[in-house]
Amino acid sequence: MADDPCSTRDVGDVLIGEDAARLLIEASSSGDDTALQSLLLQPQWAKIMLESQHSIYKESRPRQGPNDARKVSAYQMQNIERAFRVAVQNHHPAILSTLMAFSTNQGVDATEFVPKTTMYKIIDNEHAWVFRALASADPNIVNFHIAHGTLALYEAVRRRQTDLVVVLLEFGADPLHPVQHPEDLAxxxxxxxxxxxxxxxxxxxxxxxxxxxxxxxxxxxxxxxxxxxxxxxxxxxxxxxxxxxxxxxxxxxxxxxxxxxxxxxxxxxxxxxxxxxxxxxxxxxxxxxxxxxxxxxxxx
Incomplete structure (x- = not known):
């Protein structure tokens, strides 16, 4: 498959073929928490949520219409990561809480399906509600490693996102955590x-x-x-x-x-x-x- 294939599908969709997790993604995207919880109680859907599909994560430009093909980038992405991305995009804290509870019940570390690039966007946009929803389900998420040995608290402070710092400290972020700076940050x-x-x-x-x-x-x-x-x-x-x-x-x-x-x-x-x-x-x-x-x- 080409590194930059062309597709008429949206970011978050599978690149080719049928989407086995379509109902899970639709519930996460629409904010239908009841439907999502109902699906996840069924073993076959719980299994699909933890499976991976070749999914689009970046596009060369926004799609102009249903038949508009443009270059996209894709990789094998867990369906739970796809669900997380659309829940953040559409501002659905209840969905995030459900996903976190599901991952905990399945013994899956949140850092396995919460991409660092998405965390950076969350911090850049000062989405304090995301961290509140995540930390309410799993307080350990506040110690998520972003990059260079830094935690979310450091990145929030560095970007001067005061409201986000409030939430992180509220849920136990460690302000004394040492930072392993590369030379350009030291x-x-x-x-x-x-x-x-x-x-x-x-x-x-x-x-x-x-x-x-x-x-x-x-x-x-x-x-x-x-x-x-x-x-x-x-x-x-x-x-x-x-x-x-x-x-x-x-x-x-x-x-x-x-x-x-x-x-x-x-x-x-x-x-x-x-x-x-x-x-x-x-x-x-x-x-x-x-x-x-x-x-x-x-x-x-």
């Missing part, structure tokens, strides 16, 4: 707290602090200073953030240096008023004031 702002400090306002930092996330050695204050998030800075300082902490491997900059590098005079003033030193020199022998003089505003 920068001063790659920690969970530093990512949270990039969000507008202090709410995300406040939630992480309430769940015992430490501040030291996270560069959270450095990041907040760099982005001029004064309220977040005040919150971090109230919880003992080190005013003069240096980032080893990042020119030994203090929070004051980070603020100066972006021309955040307000952040520099707040740090100084809070007791930060202004005479600390970085690896190049520059104080924050000297960096500020070199600051060139970015073009808008």
């Amino acid at each position: 920068t001063y702002n790659s920690s969970l707290m530093s990512r949270a400090a990039m969000a507008q306002g202090p709410r995300m930092i406040e939630m992480l602090l309430q769940h015992g996330t430490p501040i030291a050695h996270t560069a959270a204050l450095h990041t907040a200073a760099r982005f001029g998030e004064l309220d977040t800075m005040r919150l971090l300082l109230q919880h003992g953030a080190d005013l003069n902490e240096v980032i080893v491997g990042w020119s030994n900059w203090t929070p004051m240096h980070f603020a100066a590098s972006r021309g955040e005079v307000g952040a520099m003033k707040l740090l100084e008023e809070s007791g930060a030193r202004t005479d600390v020199k970085d690896d190049d022998g520059k104080t924050p004031v000297q960096l500020l003089k070199e600051y060139v505003p970015r073009e808008t």
Whole structure:
């Protein structure tokens, strides 16, 4: 079969032939939870739900009509994954709960049928309702590994999806989970707290602090200073953030240096008023004031 065959069928459909799981997929797509549960109580349908079919997961462009063939991509996809995808697409939390309960009863780990690409889309679109439905059936889903050793919580914080972070923490997501960063992520702002400090306002930092996330050695204050998030800075300082902490491997900059590098005079003033030193020199022998003089505003 060609890598990119042409088809008139939709994303989620089987590529060729009859769809053995058609009734299961239709119930999941329409949100008919009663019909889905009734089907899954029947051994033959329960068996089909766990089987795989060569199904379309991507199209080169949207289909323009029932006979419009365009290039598609397909792979052997479990029918439960297909059902999960259409339930998310059509906003049916009850279907997701039923699928999770079914997988648990069948001894199937949710990570086997919840694709990482779909999880990324869920996080990008801040579909907190999806995680609430999944976690209500299986709290372990909040510790789903996305990529690079990160969990859904880290990705939600990184994308500044506050409402989703609320749900994840509510269901036991671990803010202390270590992250195995690839080299391109291992920068001063790659920690969970530093990512949270990039969000507008202090709410995300406040939630992480309430769940015992430490501040030291996270560069959270450095990041907040760099982005001029004064309220977040005040919150971090109230919880003992080190005013003069240096980032080893990042020119030994203090929070004051980070603020100066972006021309955040307000952040520099707040740090100084809070007791930060202004005479600390970085690896190049520059104080924050000297960096500020070199600051060139970015073009808008």
